[in-house]
Each structure stands twice: as C-alpha cells, then as structure tokens.
Amino acid sequence: MAEKLSRRPYLRPVTSEWIFRHPRYLRYMVREFSCLFIGGWTLLMVWGLKQLSEGPAAWAVFLEVLKAPEIIVFHVLALAFAVYHSITWFNLTPKALPLQIGDGFMPDAVIAGAHFAAWAAVSLAVLYLAGAF
C-alpha cells in the first residue's frame, strides 16, 4: 500500500524500548506500573466484600487465601509499589498546587512536606483505628 504512493510520508516507528534509554524513563514506568498492584489489590478487596456479604465461613476462606505464599508475595510488591506511588504523587504536589503568596510562591518543600505529614497522620490513624497496634 505504502509503496504505491509517490510520496512516502515518514511513519514514526512505535516501540517500547525507549523505557530503557534513560533511568528517568524507567522510574516513570515503574511509577506507572503501580496501577497494576493498586488496581489488583483493590479487586482482591472487592472479592473480600463478596466473601464478607456471604457470612463468617466465606470470610474465613478470604482470610485463609490471604495466607497463600503467592498472595503474600503480591502483597509485599503491592506495598512497595503503593509507597512508591505515594512518594512520587506527593513530590509532584508543588507542581500541581502552586500556592502564591504576594509576589512569591510557597516553597516547594512546604507544600510537599505538608502532604507527607498528612500521609503519615492518615496512615497512623488507619492502623490505630483498625487495631493494628
């Protein structure tokens, strides 16, 4: 088809090898892959809701499945990716929510720092209210 044209427009090849051209691209992709773990863990919890709605025996099955080695491996990876997502997300907050004060801007470290503090507070509150410690 393309050979029959008198003009042959340049078709930029679509590849995925660009990821490995620079560590920055790789870090970007690692951050993006966090969606598989956060989404996957959420779907596991949707199944947990199903088990919860079906009674104590079904819920016990859910708790038992959590102890499977492959689920534990998934959980450890999901935790690492979720933490990485949080760090990258809060590091971007000064770009997403710049705060102007008079002629200047609130320093980036203050905006990101406030978000990291909120993250710590929410995490501690969740763990405390859930009775984890």
Added chain:
Amino acid sequence: MARSNKPIVWGPFAAGGTLTALLTPALVLLTLLAAFGHAPEVLAFERLHALASHWLAKVTLAGVVFLSLWSAAHRLRITCYDLGIRADTVVATLVYAGALAGTGASVLYLLRI
C-alpha cells in the same frame, strides 16, 4: 468552543491518585498483617460486618473502590499507550468498563451486608 471529555476521566483519576497515595499503603499493610496471622481487630468477621452495615461506611467503601479502580484504570490506559499500543479507544473502553464493573460489584455486595 472546543469540547473535551478529558475532565470527566481526569477528575476521578486525580482524586483517586490522591486517595490511594494517602490510604493504600496503610490498607495494604492491614491485609499483609492478616496474611502473617496477625489480623487486626477490624478484620474479625463480627467487627467488619457491623462496621460495613452502616450506610455511611457502605458509601465510603464504594467511593474508595471506585476512585482506586478508576485511577488505576486511567494509568493503565496511559501506560498501554506509552508501551506502543495505539488502539486507545479499545483500551480506554476496556479499562474504564473494568473499573465500573468492579465498583458495581462492590456496591452489590455492600447492599447484601
């Protein structure tokens, strides 16, 4: 004026990104503790069932599921594009439908509690 549906898909993505950044690591830690046999009190059937019986908890849980799934779906769509899959309409339809299906299922289960 040019119209765009971007805010509709991007709004829940940004909200979900913030919510998962704040909440997901702690929640994953809770189920990880359960996996090691140290299930926090809240994961005992009676406690969790009583908690999830309240309408406010149902709305909150459904909201958390929706925003988490939607932001993951949106990121997966962009990742597919980055990796060279250019059938964006197909990918977008699949991932957003998946997020809505997961949310719909959780609403159904919550209503049965």
